[in-house]
Each structure stands twice: as C-alpha cells, then as structure tokens.
Amino acid sequence: MALTREDVRGIxxxxxxxxxxxxxxEMTSYLNEAVxxxxxxxxxxxxxxxxxxxxxxxxxxxxxxxEPDAHGRSLDLEVALGNAVSTRGRAFRVPSILGDTAEKGAGAEGGDR
Amino acid sequence: MPYIDELSAAEIAAGVARGDFSATEVVRASLDAIASREPDVQAFLQISADLALQTAAVTDARRAKGEPLGLLAGVPVAFKDNMQLVGTRTTCASRMLEHFESPFTATCVQRLLDAGATPIGKTNMDEFAFGSSTESSAFHRTGNPWDTQRVPGGSSGGSAAAVAAGEVPIALGSDTGGSIRQPASFCGVVGMKPTYGVVSRYGVVAFGSSLDQVGPFGRCVCDVALAMDALVVGGRDPLDSMSQSVPASFREQLEEPVEGMRVGVIESLMEHEALSAEVRAALEDARAALETQGVQFVQVALPHMEAAIAAYYVIGPAEAFSNLARFDGVRFGYQEPDCATLAEQTARSRARGFGAEAKRRQLLGAYLLASGVYDQYYYPAQQVRTLITADYRAAFARCDALLLPAAPTAAFRFGEMSTPTQMYAADLFTISNNIAGNAGVSVPVGLGKTSCMPIAAQLQGPAFKDHALLRVARALERGVEDAGRTCSGTVAPGFARMGGVLA
Structure with a gap:
C-alpha cells in the first residue's frame, strides 16, 4: 500500500x-519508489x-x-564546546525543552554565545 | 628533476629517506600540482597547506638527526572529509558541518601520520557519503580527471579524483556500499575496501555502522599495499570495537606467484542486463590476463545477490538514520536561530543543514524502523544478509577470489542519473561485499572501447584474506601491463605533468 503525503508528514x-x-x-514519491x-x-x-x-x-x-579512559578520549572543555553555536559557561545552551514557550526576555547573560 | 605525479608513494618515501629531495620540497611540489589542477578537478574541500608544511618540516628534522623514518615518510596524502584531523574542518560535504573543527584525529588518519605521511587536505564526497557520483556534495562538484564533464563516482569521489589527477599518490576513502571501489573504477585508480574490521573507523563520521570500512586509493597496487601496511601496523584499535588485528605484510606477499590460485566468475552477473558491453569486454580481458599467469577459473553462483540491493537499502538507511540522529544542532552542527523550543530547533536545524539525499535516506530509515514496518523489511533484510553471507561462503570454498565488474558502466555524465533509485540500482556489483563484510579491490584494466574512459575489474575475497586478494590484484595489474593496456600507475592524460616539478 502506497505511503500517503500524511504518512510522510508523520515520518x-x-x-x-x-x-x-x-x-x-517530493519525499512522498521518493519513498514510494524506494520502498x-x-x-x-x-x-x-x-x-x-x-x-x-x-x-x-x-x-x-x-x-x-x-576504568577511567586510558586513551585520553575525554575532550577538553573548550574543545567540547567549541563546535556548539550556543553555550553558557560550561554548558550547551538550548531553547525550552519542557514548556512550549521560550524564556521570554531572558536576554544574553555573561558567557552566552 | 621529476614531476611529483611521476612518482609512486613508495618512490617518494624512498627518495625522502635517501635525501634525493626533502619532505618539504615534496609538499611544495604537491601544492603546486594541486593549484594547477583544482580549477578543473575540484577534488578538495580544504587544502591544509600549513599543516602539511609543519608535518614535512618534522619529517625533514627527523632525517637530519638520523632518526628512523616511517613507511610513508614525506608522502602527501589526502583524506575524505568524513575523517577527523585536528587542525582541519570535517564537513562530510554538508552544510550541517560546514564550520565543524575536528576535535580529535581519526585512527586511520593518525596511522598514516605515524608512518610519516604529510596531510595535504580533505577531499570532496557525497554529503555524508550518500551517493555514487559526489554530486550530492553541498559545496561543489568534482570532475573526473579523465573527462571533467563526467562524475568521478562516489561517495569517495574527491579522493579518487585527487589520486587520478596526480594531486596526491595516496588518499583514504570509506566504503559502505562501494564508495571506494566504484570511484576507483570511474577514475582509473586502484581502490581497496578491506574486510570489515581490518581498518579502524574511530574518528570517521558513521554512516552504516555494520557496513562502513575505510581503505586506500593509489595509482598502483603497490601503493595501496604500502598504505594498507601503514594502516594496520599499529594492530587492533581499542577505540573501534569491531577492529581486528591483521599482519602488516601486504607488500611482502604482493609479488608471490598466483599460479594454481582459483578465481570464480558468476555467469548470471556477467550476463546482467545492466552491464555495458565495454565493461563485459574488459572483464574478459582481465580474465585472460590472470589465466596467462596460471590462475584457474571456476563458475560459482551467488543465488541471493538479486536481493542485495534491497537488503542494502534497508540496512544502510536504517543505520544512517540512527547515526545521523546525533545532528540536533546543539553540541555541533548547524543551529537554526530564534526557535521557541528544542523540538522546533532540532527539526528546523536538520531541515536547513541536510541536503536532499541526506533527508531522503533518513526518512527512508525512519520509516523502515517504525513499529510494524520493522518486521516487514528490517528483520527480513538481516535474514537475507545471512543468505548472502552463506552464498559467499559456499563460493569461497571453491575459489580464492571472485572476478566481477566494479560498476555496470564507465563514469557517467553529470546529471545523467535522473532519479535517486536509478543511482541506487547501479551499486549492484559492490554492495553484497559490504553486506557480507568481505574484502574487495578495484583494479583498472584499460579504457572502454566506446566511452574511452577507465574500466576496472573488481576482485572480492573472503573475510580476512585481504593479503591474498591484493596479491591477485597485483597479478591482474601485471597481466594488464604485459598486455599493453595499462592505465594503472598513470595520471589522467589531461593532467599529467601539470605543475609540481620537484625542485
């Protein structure tokens, strides 16, 4: 049975x-062809x-x-954070996870990127 | 003084060791050769000139102090841009990773550096290795050095083109469904996909974890053997749990006679409707080249090969979807600004960061892993994998290697493959090897009679018999040379001796 546009929206x-x-x-016709x-x-x-x-x-x-990693695989903090677009201090910064609305007017704090 | 593209990797390493020229002179010649070719070929996404010069200076200082030099001392090498190298970006030819700085160095890259190689740059590829033509790169296309209006193959098209154009003698690629062997075939160079587990994948951006394997390109089998020795001499890599230890004796066994060895051919594949006449003719020449050296040919069958494409396009996308779930725009990768929620940020970052083929593969994988669908496709695909592996086992009970095409045709023109599924179907001769985890190597056997483009024969061997397989590959290369049909060892004619004098 062919996948519908709504099926593909769900996927x-x-x-x-x-x-x-x-x-x-495009993806609907592709997925049907691929399947x-x-x-x-x-x-x-x-x-x-x-x-x-x-x-x-x-x-x-x-x-x-x-045992603690003997191969030195743990990245230094600045390397680990270096490829992230948004960080704060020692952390990756993300928008609201639990609620539906963003932190209104939170503004940038020190160390934000 | 010679041009850099006239020397094999082995000759460069020997010349540096003898003091005929310094590693720094080699890098300068290589950078000059690259500068004169890149406007037409565009094999590279990034040239790491400073890193190369620093590395070469270290090699030259070691030699000056009388310290031992590695197998690849001063040899310029290029890496597919899904391999991490500190000091370079690793983009996977994707907008998603356009600014991603490698946080550590991949084991395969480090092994070549440990052998004294000079890292020249990172090569173009299909985005996240999804493709067979390098056309899905988010940045630019790469021209086939034999005819720049044609594709170099893919997904490791930049690595194959860089070697074929004489920019570097050795490059690394990765092969999930033929991504080393098919571009090697299209560009007239040697490309090896070792047995799954022979080369560590630590630090290589994952595509299909049960299929991915790293391997080298070279202009001759000897250079591929040299690179293989450098890749495995460090033993098992504890950082890739699939890594296995194999002896670093690829060069040692290379010239041993092949008389009495058995090579299997699969009649149904040789008569496949998708196979072009010129590839079929080239395969007959390859057979003759081995027969004159005392190789015996036997007929074998791989009855479930017809299902290999289907099994691959279930397993590959399913694994790719899982692996690429990490690109959420938080820790690395493109991040869409001004999103209210994390879910929105993730969905919009992935929509903007991934190109069309990367989206297609992930949606296909997401669908195939959905509950209800899993039992219809994913589980049966893994059962078919058992059947294909058993077919190979039965075939290799009767022969040491299989001879088959690497691709159904010579390199096609840009845009010639009009639908994604048409492109998928062209993988039919390479993917079963990844499904079973065996070794495979693509060896140039001459130019096609109608296309005048390079054609390769593919040799496949049993798992962990990579050394014997490369020995057959060398015999094939020798046989083709003796018949005067060689394009092995040579740079694509339009680019030969184009800059890069060693002075």
Missing part, C-alpha cells in the same frame, strides 16, 4: 526534519533463517573494562 516529524510542502510531495525497490527481500522464504546484524560472526559484545 518527517518522527525523524525531526521540518519539510516544506514541496519537499513533502518498491526493497520488495525483493520479501520474495524469499525466510522462515528459520537467523538474522545477521553485523558481519563478524563470532564476535559477541565487546566490553571495555570499567
């Missing part, structure tokens, strides 16, 4: 990509076949020892 909301109305049309390309995998009798989730078969979960 885009779930994927957190704000599509324009024109993009919605058609996927049909061959439904043509086989797959009962009793185990899935392969990654190609190195005999590898089970790889666990690291519970």
């Amino acid at each position: 885009a909301e779930y994927a957190r990509i704000a599509l324009s109305e024109q993009e919605l049309d 058609e390309l996927l049909e061959p995998i439904r043509a086989y009798d797959l009962s009793g076949i185990d899935p392969t989730f990654h190609p190195i078969g005999d590898l089970t979960n790889v666990m690291a020892s519970d």
